Amino acid sequence: MPVDEAATLLGRSPRTVRRLxxxxxxxxxxxxxxxxxxxxxxxxxxxxxxTAA
Structure with missing residues (x-):
């Protein structure tokens, strides 16, 4: 899934998701x-x- 979609699901910014x-x-x-x-x-x-990993 793209970063923007993941950010929405997590309630975080796309920048934070890229850092994660x-x-x-x-x-x-x-x-x-x-x-x-x-x-x-x-x-x-x-x-x-x-744990995601």
């Missing part, structure tokens, strides 16, 4: 130099207090 992805807190894959694709299942686990 870069830190490995939320599993994500880089697509190009500036775009992230975030794994929906891992994001759901993170949202509900589990």
């Amino acid at each position: 992805a870069a830190a490995g807190t939320i599993p994500a894959h880089r697509i190009g130099a500036r775009t992230w694709a975030i794994d929906r299942a891992s994001l759901d686990t993170y949202r509900h207090g589990g």
Whole structure:
């Protein structure tokens, strides 16, 4: 899922979601130099207090 959609689900800014992805807190894959694709299942686990990794 795109960063903007993940940010909406988390109630955070897209910038914060990119930081979480870069830190490995939320599993994500880089697509190009500036775009992230975030794994929906891992994001759901993170949202509900589990470990996303």
